[in-house]
Amino acid sequence: MARILILGGGLIGCGWAAAFAGSGHDVAVMDPDHSAAERLSETWHEAQPVMAALGTLREATVAPRYIGDIEGSASFDLVQEALPEDLPLKHRALAALEAWIAPETPIASSSSGFTPEMIAQGMTHPDRLFIAHPCNPPYLMPTVELVGQPGSPDAILNQAETLYASMGKTVLRMAKPMRGHLVNRLQFALWREAVHLVASGAASMADVERAVSEGLAPRWCLMGPGGVFHLSGGAAGMAGYLASLGPATTEMWGDLGTPDLTTAHTALISGMGETDPRPTKALAQARDLALPQVMRALGPIRTHYRQQGERE
Amino acid sequence: MARILILGGGLIGCGWAAAFAGSGHDVAVMDPDHSAAERLSETWHEAQPVMAALGTLREATVAPRYIGDIEGSASFDLVQEALPEDLPLKHRALAALEAWIAPETPIASSSSGFTPEMIAQGMTHPDRLFIAHPCNPPYLMPTVELVGQPGSPDAILNQAETLYASMGKTVLRMAKPMRGHLVNRLQFALWREAVHLVASGAASMADVERAVSEGLAPRWCLMGPGGVFHLSGGAAGMAGYLASLGPATTEMWGDLGTPDLTTAHTALISGMGETDPRPTKALAQARDLALPQVMRALGPIRTHYRQQGERE
Numbered sequence: 001m002a003r004i005l006i007l008g009g010g011l012i013g014c015g016w017a018a019a020f021a022g023s024g025h026d027v028a029v030m031d032p033d034h035s036a037a038e039r040l041s042e043t044w045h046e047a048q049p050v051m052a053a054l055g056t057l058r059e060a061t062v063a064p065r066y067i068g069d070i071e072g073s074a075s076f077d078l079v080q081e082a083l084p085e086d087l088p089l090k091h092r093a094l095a096a097l098e099a100w101i102a103p104e105t106p107i108a109s110s111s112s113g114f115t116p117e118m119i120a121q122g123m124t125h126p127d128r129l130f131i132a133h134p135c136n137p138p139y140l141m142p143t144v145e146l147v148g149q150p151g152s153p154d155a156i157l158n159q160a161e162t163l164y165a166s167m168g169k170t171v172l173r174m175a176k177p178m179r180g181h182l183v184n185r186l187q188f189a190l191w192r193e194a195v196h197l198v199a200s201g202a203a204s205m206a207d208v209e210r211a212v213s214e215g216l217a218p219r220w221c222l223m224g225p226g227g228v229f230h231l232s233g234g235a236a237g238m239a240g241y242l243a244s245l246g247p248a249t250t251e252m253w254g255d256l257g258t259p260d261l262t263t264a265h266t267a268l269i270s271g272m273g274e275t276d277p278r279p280t281k282a283l284a285q286a287r288d289l290a291l292p293q294v295m296r297a298l299g300p301i302r303t304h305y306r307q308q309g310e311r312e
Numbered sequence: 313m314a315r316i317l318i319l320g321g322g323l324i325g326c327g328w329a330a331a332f333a334g335s336g337h338d339v340a341v342m343d344p345d346h347s348a349a350e351r352l353s354e355t356w357h358e359a360q361p362v363m364a365a366l367g368t369l370r371e372a373t374v375a376p377r378y379i380g381d382i383e384g385s386a387s388f389d390l391v392q393e394a395l396p397e398d399l400p401l402k403h404r405a406l407a408a409l410e411a412w413i414a415p416e417t418p419i420a421s422s423s424s425g426f427t428p429e430m431i432a433q434g435m436t437h438p439d440r441l442f443i444a445h446p447c448n449p450p451y452l453m454p455t456v457e458l459v460g461q462p463g464s465p466d467a468i469l470n471q472a473e474t475l476y477a478s479m480g481k482t483v484l485r486m487a488k489p490m491r492g493h494l495v496n497r498l499q500f501a502l503w504r505e506a507v508h509l510v511a512s513g514a515a516s517m518a519d520v521e522r523a524v525s526e527g528l529a530p531r532w533c534l535m536g537p538g539g540v541f542h543l544s545g546g547a548a549g550m551a552g553y554l555a556s557l558g559p560a561t562t563e564m565w566g567d568l569g570t571p572d573l574t575t576a577h578t579a580l581i582s583g584m585g586e587t588d589p590r591p592t593k594a595l596a597q598a599r600d601l602a603l604p605q606v607m608r609a610l611g612p613i614r615t616h617y618r619q620q621g622e623r624e
Contacts, residue, residue, distance in 0.1 A: 142526050142527070143527035145523075170526040172515065172519045172522060172523050174514050175515060176514055178509070179564065180564055182514070182523040182527075183523045183527040183528060185505055185567075185568065186506060186509075186520070186523055186524060186528060187528055188561065188565060188568065189504060189568050190501050191540075191561075192501060193497050193498050193500075193501035194498060194537045194538060197490070197494060197498075201487055202486050202488055202494075203487060203494055204485075207484045207485060207494065208494060208537075209537075209539060210455070210482055210536070211457075211484050211498055211536070212532050213532060213533060213534065214455050215455035215484075215494075215495040216495060216499055216532070217529045217530075217532035217533040218529075218533060218603060218606045218607050218610065220524050220532070221525060222525065222599060222606065223521065223599070224520060224522070224523070224525050225502055225503040225506045226510075226517045226581070226587070227521060228499070229503065230592065231592055231595055231596050233592070234592060235591070235592055235593065236592075237582075237592050242573060242581070246574070249503075249573055250573055250574070252491070252496070252500045253500060253570070255491055255492070255497075256497065256500065256504070258565070260562065261554060261558045261561055262558070262562075269538070270550045270551050275538070275539075276539070279547070280545070280548075281547065282620070283539075283542075283543055284543050286618075287534060287535070287617070289616075290534055290613050290614070290616065291530060291531060291534065293616075294533050294610065297606075297610075298609070301602050301606055306598075308598035308601060308602070
């Protein structure tokens with residue numbers, strides 16, 4: 001059982017707290033705003049059935065606790081910073097934190113917009129800071145994107161990777177920081193073409209949605225785009241694909257759209273609500289019920305998929 | 313039971329034949345190359361268990377039959393053209409076909425590279441030609457991308473949509489042709505950023521693959537990218553997202569990569585085989601076993617997801 005301090009009791013901080021506590025860790029959430037206490041309690045309440053459905057909820061758990069400030073006796077195995085994306089605010093909070101915690105305590109930032117160097121700037125012990133970016137909500141989504149500073153000690157990142165992996169997380173380790181990390185960059189690339197297709201009048205948003213949900217996503221649950229093109233190359237795999245379809249790929253890439261979001265296009269995209277008339281709150285609830293079911297159903301199928309053919 | 317003529321007994325033609333025959337239709341595959349007969353028989357053999365696993369195999373089916381040419385008495389409800397992507401070849405084959413079939417018989421082309429106008433050029437009754445592009449293999453993948461010529465009679469497209477939908481297909485109807493249609497354009501957009509992330513040294517191909525399979529695909533099985541951003545806008549939905557995150561989206565889009573495939577990048581991408589050392593044939597077999605399981609598991613989860621909250 002690790003002792004975790006979450007810095008910031010917002011949406012991400014409370015989500016992280018539930019993820020850690022549900023995995024059997026001892027969690028304190030620090031936020032000067034006392035309203036975080038209620039949010040924390042609500043999130044913990046919502047997260048437990050989700051984690052149970054995922055199979056990531058431990059039997060013995062202790063509810064995460066809210067604290068208004070760090071007492072002198074505080075000792076932690078990991079600090080997970082989950083403050084708003086406001087660099088001076090992060091700097092102030094980390095300076096105050098360093099006065100209390102041991103100099104070797106690792107600090108993971110949940111930031112998606114800043115590099116770890118930017119966040120570590122001005123710290124007394126900057127080497128311990130790295131980024132561990134969750135997808136939202138952290139108790140449901142499996143990926144954690146891990147990236148250190150140039151020259152970050154491997155030991156700190158390895159230790160963090162082990163901890164997140166023990167919580168059932170898929171740790172994606174980046175060799176260098178890039179804005180948006182991996183998941184969001186890939187998501188925004190697909191989203192740009194989706195907007196282009198709708199904005200150029202080629203298809204309705206509903207049909208673009210179905211192209212992704214029906215045509216692409218089920219296969220991507222088994223393999224990423226690399227695997228798809230690897231298989232399209234026949235016996236030679238990716239090298240075969242590059243040799244035979246490389247030029248066609250370059251041509252297709254050149255034809256992809258670069259829409260903007262500042263014109264009448266937005267009217268077409270805003271029609272989204274008509275595709276599914278449920279209020280977004282009901283949609284989000286339905287998603288949070290269904291997504292663990294998808295992930296749970298995928299488990300044994302993926303295991304079988306990965307083992308198929310190994311014995312041949 | 314519709315009478316279907318498939319023009320061309322290659323990979324796609326035989327796959328289409330199995331999809332139509334498995335759905336209970338009467339199917340003839342025409343190819344002057346007699347080796348197509350064996351391919352057709354093998355494909356029909358492979359397709360039946362896949363369709364059974366998907367739940368799309370009818371109880372009473374008749375094996376698709378190979379024909380070397382069209383006899384005088386031929387009468388069909390639909391011709392599905394599945395010839396190589398060679399425009400003069402398509403033109404010659406369609407001219408020969410029109411001499412035999414009734415002038416009102418609809419003709420669907422499986423082309424992904426040509427517009428329906430280009431294919432219909434020179435036909436005696438060009439209005440009946442439209443594109444119905446499957447994903448490969450057509451008996452497994454659910455999407456069919458449907459696009460007519462400017463001024464194509466709606467009745468022809470509607471009738472085709474009804475037929476494909478009755479086979480369990482997800483028909484994506486495009487208002488105008490675009491190179492690659494929807495599914496491939498979206499796929500290539502994500503693939504471009506995946507290559508960029510690997511080529512720029514930010515992450516391994518294996519981690520990019522997992523970002524898609526673990527981080528993105530399970531949610532995309534429930535909703536497309538539009539749904540994701542619609543929910544990120546809170547109660548205001550897509551309009552809320554556009555108002556609050558529109559500028560950040562534009563900034564992120566501007567930061568996406570435009571890699572090429574002609575440099576040393578390809579060495580990094582070619583490492584794909586190391587991610588999964590199985591031969592591509594074994595991988596493809598494992599995929600064809602697993603993908604129907606994914607799609608079958610998604611069925612009831614999606615139905616429940618779509619109905620959740622409707623009663624609230």
